[in-house]
Amino acid sequence: MTNNFETIVLDTTGEVGILTINRPAKLNALNIQVHRELKACLTELQNSKLKGLILIGEGEKAFIAGADIAEMKPMASGEAQAFAELGQQVTLLMESLPFPTIAAVNGFALGGGFEMAMSCDFIFASKNAVFGLPEVKLGLIPGFGGTQRLARIVGERRAKELMFSGRNVTSEEAKSLGIILEVFEDKAKLLEGCQNWFKLANANSNYAIARAKETLRDGIEKSLVEGLAVEAKAFGNIFQTEQMIEGTTAFVEKRKANFK
Template sequence: MNTNYETILFEVENEIATITVNRPKALNALSHQVHSEINALLKEFMEANKDFTIAKGMILTGAEEKAFIAGADIKEMTLMSADEAEAFARLGQDNTLLFELLNIPVIACVNGYALGGGCEMAMSCDFIFATKTAVFGQPEVKLGLIPGFGGTQRLSKLVGRNRAKEITYSGRNVAIEEAKEIGLVVSVFESKEEMIEAAKVYLSKAMRNSPHAIYEAKRVMNEGNDLTITDGLNVEAKAFGAIFNSADMREGTAAFVEKRKPVFIGK
């Protein structure tokens, strides 16, 4: 895989991939180049990791301490035409969808500012870990804008429609205590180092389970999020039946009966 990017870092250690947005002088703001590089990386990673040969878990974070991703690159946006702005929004939205489509769990590790596009990128991950310094929000209306990378859709699903409207209309910051209370953040940590280590420990433990089953659970939950309960249950039942054809299901159930640890192969 290509790992030579200018605005992001990519590394894999112990089957855990880490993507770091690396523009600390710009508080890791999302420029067109950042989105383009993330897009290229994720598409290549998805193709190369079909059999979980590269990684079984992923962390998304930002360089240094001040910001996860402070938002989109406003200076760059001021030069965009309406058509260019729509294309920029669609590129960012495509990246959020790619994180949801990955066959592995993705944890957003948020330190400092996660505003606008940063909040949107974090919400596209499976869940969010954060430090006590983390600050969330969708402040676009303060600039005469609206969220463009999925914020109008995902925030409502995560915290409820009325709460999402209140946060978006006000453009206010959401401190870490409230973010945890409303379910935007799963766990809070004292430092970035502690948070990253906790994410790695979580993913390492999750990797003991069937990667194929985790992927199917992720797929079904994401797909069902936009369906009625009846349609969602139908998706779940079909996936539950189909997984009985998998090698991991046969291995996992056999290991349970035989009172041994399973050896999963991700198929």
């Protein structure tokens, strides 16, 4: 796995990888280089044997404070669109990884940082986490998927309220809105909580988890009838696979499954 990056660090020593945005002096703000390195990294991870990935930010102040405004400010319209499209490619790659992903948010997750977090399967956060889409305060709109993903999570009206006001959201409110799943005391407890969740998930069939994730993604924007057809086909395709045979055999034999 390539790891000769300057703005990100990928640790794949365990079953669960840790991907760190590493620009603490800039509060891990997303610039073109970060996006290009993330795109290269996540493209490689599509075929990884990892069973999970945790996305974090370096330091104690921010997960990702947003896009790099100093780099964005002089962009012409076409350059800005290309920047947004690059960020969207990155978030789509994150969503399409064949294993569960958790954004471990400590500190600020604003603008592009919030958008990156929403592209993960789950968001866990520490008590000091702060979320928001403040782009309207800068005369901008979200560009890395925020206008689309937030509404799918919290509903159209609440998404409008958060985007139009540009206000910050605490970890407690974010949990009440369904944006995050769990809140932890600090960053250390947050990372421990992520690892504990993966211990639970990784006792199961990683092949089945990948197919469940794929099926949900393929069917969620379709009608119910179309989505059910996607599910039925995927359900049939998973039969007689190695892990299906092991899981069902273990159940019948009343033993713990050994998924390889």
